[in-house]
Amino acid sequence: MDKIVPAPKSLKVVGGEKTAGRATDDGDGPIAPVADRPSRAEAEEAVRTLIKWAGDDPAREGLIDTPARVVRSYEEFFEGYAACPRDILERTFEETDGYDEIVLLRDIRFESHCEHHMAPIIGKAHVAYLPHRRIVGISKLARLVEVFARRLQIQEKLTAQIANTIDRVLEPKGVAVVIEAAHQCMTTRGVHKPGVVMVTSRMLGAFRDDPSTRREFLAIVGNLSSNGTPLS
Numbered sequence: 001m002d003k004i005v006p007a008p009k010s011l012k013v014v015g016g017e018k019t020a021g022r023a024t025d026d027g028d029g030p031i032a033p034v035a036d037r038p039s040r041a042e043a044e045e046a047v048r049t050l051i052k053w054a055g056d057d058p059a060r061e062g063l064i065d066t067p068a069r070v071v072r073s074y075e076e077f078f079e080g081y082a083a084c085p086r087d088i089l090e091r092t093f094e095e096t097d098g099y100d101e102i103v104l105l106r107d108i109r110f111e112s113h114c115e116h117h118m119a120p121i122i123g124k125a126h127v128a129y130l131p132h133r134r135i136v137g138i139s140k141l142a143r144l145v146e147v148f149a150r151r152l153q154i155q156e157k158l159t160a161q162i163a164n165t166i167d168r169v170l171e172p173k174g175v176a177v178v179i180e181a182a183h184q185c186m187t188t189r190g191v192h193k194p195g196v197v198m199v200t201s202r203m204l205g206a207f208r209d210d211p212s213t214r215r216e217f218l219a220i221v222g223n224l225s226s227n228g229t230p231l232s
């Protein structure tokens with residue numbers, strides 16, 4: 001149960017070797033444990049400091065257990081550091097009976113945190129690939145989204161990492177990832193613009209090069225967005 005509390009300045013990516021001619025984004029392995037990872041007590045003390053910084057008294061009754069709760073929440077928010085995204089896709093099925101059409105998992109809800117403000121990012125991912133020999137259990141695609149989301153992120157990187165990992169591990173004919181998300185660093189602070197949804201996409205292989213495959217995917221996702229469930 002060695003969960004990794006993020007400490008960005010000393011993070012190091014394990015593995016994530018680059019493959020010539022294919023995706024080259026890093027981050028598809030587990031993040032190495034930081035050498036100077038603070039103890040739980042130190043992490044709780046840091047929360048006490050932030051409570052004082054906000055102007056309140058961490059010793060008062062209502063706040064006394066808050067540091068412990070916050071640290072436990074952080075274990076959940078950031079459990080993606082301890083997982084290996086590549087391993088999730090490792091178990092594949094080769095018996096596809098010749099199925100070679102788009103596999104699309106839509107509306108994968110996720111919760112992440114922006115790496116600039118550590119504020120929540122709430123969104124949906126649509127993940128598609130065009131199989132080439134191997135397919136993967138669809139729940140694995142959702143799990144992949146979750147592992148990358150449970151790290152400090154920016155949406156662009158999250159989108160690229162999901163697509164690149166599928167590309168690298170499954171070696172499909174193509175991958176497409178579209179993410180729609182609301183960033184609470186924009187809605188609850190800063191410019192205060194609720195209702196703004198950021199959309200990012202990454203297309204690889206046939207989704208990038210073959211206009212009809214791309215059109216087919218965008219038509220499905222386009223329909224989704226118009227009648228999809230609203231982001232909270």
Ligand SMILES: [Zn+2]
Binds near residue numbers: 114
């Ligand atoms: Zn932010």
